[in-house]
Amino acid sequence: MSNISKKPIIIKEGISVNILDGKVIVSGPKGTLTAMIPENVEISIENGEMRIGKVLSADFEKFAGLARALLANMVEGVSRGFQKQLELSGVGYRARVEGGELVLNVGFSTPVRIKSIEGVNISVNENIITVSGIDKQLVGDMASDIRKVRPPDPYKGKGIKYLGEKLRRKVGKAAKAVGAK
Numbered sequence: 001m002s003n004i005s006k007k008p009i010i011i012k013e014g015i016s017v018n019i020l021d022g023k024v025i026v027s028g029p030k031g032t033l034t035a036m037i038p039e040n041v042e043i044s045i046e047n048g049e050m051r052i053g054k055v056l057s058a059d060f061e062k063f064a065g066l067a068r069a070l071l072a073n074m075v076e077g078v079s080r081g082f083q084k085q086l087e088l089s090g091v092g093y094r095a096r097v098e099g100g101e102l103v104l105n106v107g108f109s110t111p112v113r114i115k116s117i118e119g120v121n122i123s124v125n126e127n128i129i130t131v132s133g134i135d136k137q138l139v140g141d142m143a144s145d146i147r148k149v150r151p152p153d154p155y156k157g158k159g160i161k162y163l164g165e166k167l168r169r170k171v172g173k174a175a176k177a178v179g180a181k
Contacts, residue, residue: 005064008049009072012079017050019043024071028078031119031134035074041067050075073136083132084143087165090158093150095124102129106150106160114149117142128163 011017015028022039025032037043040060042053052068055061076082088095094105102122104112116122120133120142131143143162152159154170161167 003065005052005068007068008051009068009075011045011048011050011075015075015079017045017075019045024074026071026074026078028075030078030081033074033078033135035070037067037070038063043067043071077134077136081132081134082136082139083130084139085163086129086131086143086146086160087163088127088129088160089152090150090156093127093158095127095129097122097124102146104146104149104160107158112149114146129160 015026018025018027022037023034024037024043025034038060040056041063042056044051044053050071052064052071055064088104088106090107092105093107096103100116102114102116102124104114106112117138119135120131120138122142123130123132129146131139131146133139133142147160147162150159152161152165152167154168155172157167157169
């Protein structure tokens with residue numbers, strides 16, 4: 001069994017966990033999340049801790065760590081939530097939220113409109129786009145979709161990048177020619 005699956009998940013106060021026929025329902029102050037767990041993975045709840053028990057089939061041992069990670073993300077999501085921040089860098093690049101849609105002006109002839117996924121909130125403050133929600137996968141997918149509109153350019157650094165992302169900048173043709181002499 002995976003070493004990750006041996007680690008217990010601590011269930012804080014205000015969070016309830018129900019297991020019904022392979023479906024786990026986690027409720028907390030921020031909302032409710034549901035996930036299907038493989039039927040051969042055993043889950044037990046004791047003393048405010050959730051543990052992944054024995055895996056009933058050797059073929060399903062690989063799912064024990066996955067099940068533990070999914071459950072831990074659900075518990076953290078309903079208690080604290082998740083967020084990703086993206087940064088716009090480029091002259092004239094702008095973003096704003098209009099009626100549940102993110103409108104990006106990133107150098108194309110027309111603005112790009114991206115509809116928010118249900119359960120994900122988008123906010124814009126100056127040149128920082130914040131994507132937040134309780135489901136880690138949905139937050140990551142939405143942030144990835146926004147970044148795909150204009151990925152960062154390796155030469156000038158213009159585009160949409162994650163906040164704190166380090167870009168590998170390339171030198172241009174002119175800089176190579178000067179250095180070659």
